[in-house]
């Protein structure tokens with residue numbers, strides 16, 4: 001089969017912004033639709049707890065190993081609107097069997113729904129930094145026949161080997177970063193497809209393409225030399241892209257409002273990229289017809305676009321939140337800040353200033369710190385040699401008790417709860433302070449005006465494709 005190289009990749013946007021509906025629409029239209037693989041175990045469980053879960057229950061029926069399905073259905077059923085969501089186990093290096101099953105099935109269902117009813121290609125996006133659920137997630141996506149796996153926010157040099165092994169139902173392992181430890185191969189996350197399937201038949205699987213999302217040609221060259229295999233292509237993301245950004249290289253200065261300044265060392269050498277001889281796409285500020293032409297002229301196969309799709313009708317953002325954002329775009333009152341503190345990962349993270357969301361300092365300050373989702377926790381070594389987990393956005397005293405530095409907690413936001421609330425799956429709290437959304441976006445948000453219908457404050461994903469392709 002010849003490889004299909006799409007002109008447009010609809011970027012993977014977590015948590016849940018790159019929904020199954022969005023990816024399905026884009027893939028059906030002949031481009032590469034991508035679902036977000038971030039925190040799917042959690043969002044899938046919450047979807048099963050909401051009215052309208054029939055589509056997820058139906059998708060589960062296509063999962064090849066039947067035993068686990070009944071367990072999950074028994075565990076998560078529809079709750080009343082007033083009740084909080086039942087807790088889901090937080091990810092760790094060695095998750096319980098139940099959590100592993102939930103993650104595999106969640107990733108399967110997400111890809112299955114994105115692929116449903118058409119022959120187009122579908123991808124799934126992961127963040128390298130979120131390591132604990134990676135193996136189970138990749139296996140679930142491959143079981144559903146995912147065509148592309150894309151991974152950014154880190155150095156995914158072992159992923160080609162992981163994909164190869166899991167496609168063949170072989171055991172795979174991934175060394176997990178432990179805070180302050182240099183040697184990276186002591187704590188291993190492991191996954192065994194055969195143990196997972198128990199005695200059920202293993203389906204034949206097709207190996208997906210792997211695209212590494214990178215910020216520099218240097219990283220592309222490094223990944224090409226990995227002893228664990230090389231990527232099939234690259235998405236080169238520039239710092240105006242939404243979500244997490246690669247920090248500037250080396251020591252860097254800040255603008256007056258505290259945003260990082262990128263310099264000469266961050267400029268991508270497109271000639272060096274071309275010399276690698278692998279297909280590449282450009283992302284970050286290319287989401288317009290000129291951007292596509294510019295990318296093609298630089299030797300790219302096409303572009304990866306996020307922001308324009310993020311606020312389309314089909315995206316996972318909660319509908320009234322999207323309308324609010326687009327109204328502010330038209331009124332010219334929205335701003336996008338690259339916040340170097342907000343993300344517990346320490347990576348710069350783009351936050352859109354939207355009324356009534358956690359971008360407002362007072363609103364965030366009134367939120368009681370709590371860490372109950374745990375996707376961005378880091379592993380650390382306790383005094384007794386065992387592994388613990390901590391997040392700089394958790395209650396300060398807890399973080400410090402676990403050996404974290406108090407200065408690392410300043411300005412940190414709970415991305416997990418904020419992003420999940422943005423897709424309408426926010427937790428209800430007993431104290432009445434329900435979790436509020438945090439909106440991430442690329443700088444391109446400011447330029448979405450031409451796409452927006454001024455009566456409904458909306459537009460569709462197909463409008464975005466037509467706009468980009470000038471059709």
Ligand SMILES: Cc1cc2nc3c(=O)[nH]c(=O)nc-3n(C[C@H](O)[C@H](O)[C@H](O)COP(=O)(O)O)c2cc1C
Nearest residue numbers: 011012013014152241242243284285305306307442
């Ligand atoms: C709301 C939002 C969330 C995003 N989340 C992720 C993510 O989870 N993983 C990732 O690799 N990129 C993420 N991105 C980046 C996009 O996949 C894409 O590369 C980027 O948005 C392209 O730049 P543009 O927004 O200027 O079109 C996100 C972007 C947006 C707007």
